[in-house]
Amino acid sequence: MKQDVLLQMTDICKEFPGVKALDHVSLTVKAGTVHALMGENGAGKSTLMKCLFGIYDKDSGKIELEGKEINFKNSKEALENGVAMVHQELNQALKRNVMDNLWLGRYPKVGGVMVNEKKIYDDTKKVFEELKIDVDPKRIMSTMPVSQRQMVEIAKAVSVNAKVIVFDEPTSSLTEQEVEHLFDIIEMLKKRGCGIIYISHKMAEIKRISDEITIMRDGTWVATEKADDLEMDDIIRLMVGRELTNQFPPKTNKPGDVALEVEHLSGMYSILNDVSFKARKGEILGIAGLDGSGRTETLETIFGIATRKSGTIKLDGKQVSNKNAQDSIKNGFALLTEERRATGIFGILNIRENTVISSLKRHKKGFYLSEKSMKEDTQKYIDALRTKTPSQETKIRALSGGNQQKVILGRWLLTDPEVLLLDEPTRGIDVGAKYEIYQLIIDLANRGKVVIVVSSEMPELLGICDRIMVMSGGRLAGEINAEEATQELIMTYAAKYV
Structure with missing residues (x-):
């Protein structure tokens, strides 16, 4: 084994009931490099990393760290041996403060018994200063936006002085400024000799920061190449197994x-302040803005899961109350939430239950629910969205993040809403699946539905929307027709009330 090889994973296999998740997959990561791991949702990227990190037991194969064979039994053992992972789905103790989350399971103690609060605070400040992260160590996690919580998770991975750090979709909830900040951190880690495994669906990012790229498809290894030797079209073709000429449908x-x-x-408890707008039947209306600008709060207040302080909502000229989610569904509204794990999926339920849960009335036959009707509707959206799942009975938490997103989207489409509110609908979703979701959004608009899309990805808003509203400091800063919009103009409006 070469001296500069930090991690060697050879012929890794992993099966779940009804699906071969990994089929003889190999990966080599060198010190001081960024190795991108790419593939469609369900290709096996996260499964491979979970086998490394001790979350899953591999069925066969060999993992070596600095030439020594390893088989971590849990994530604690992985961290203690210098392997850290920043997960795509944040799994944090939201009622605890930042420093508790940073040192959970490895608190410094006084006399081996009492937790040393001062040392925790000082150590947290030291890590944050080194990484130039401006967060109060005593702030409660639940009061922070998703992007700041993501930066805390990144700081946690760096704080263990890891030799190998896995970043699984780290920029999916970060603003452009925070993405630049993350890339600075990654550059610093490379100089330290760290090996970075970077999972992302964002092509421009991958090309910019990667040294090598490994591409997976359907649980198998497809190719490993130097990043400079692959163009974006090559990566897409290897990922999806076909040419994908356009990023957006016509x-x-x-x-x-x-x-x-x-x-x-x-909003009663949010920064949302005096927002007025109109949306037309068959229109795709985008909402842009920096993190914390009030984009999500606008959707949540319309849908009634955030308390309205004042204002009115009318649909087809008739005022609607939307005091809660139940009211909103009854009134023809649907909301795909930003954080699918926290507020979208019912993890202990299967695909079918997650799909039909918002449209049970549709499946009632007398006093009972029709199993046949529920199966048919679930299958309809599994097929339409190309959701990768062994069966409808599979627990939703066993699916990849992108496939979970498809199930939730199917759930809302089943309610046949007049107004569909989508908060980051393609977050963590691969390029092929994005195209399918964009086509679905356009199809809904063709049927006369109102579709409102919040997205941090400006090319996405420019590619599918008819009009873009820009939020800043809880207020509406401007509206632009999509054909006249540019990223520079959007950013100018986004900074208006900051």
């Missing part, structure tokens, strides 16, 4: 009459 929807009117909307 826009065929034609906005009609005004359907949704939001007037002077303000």
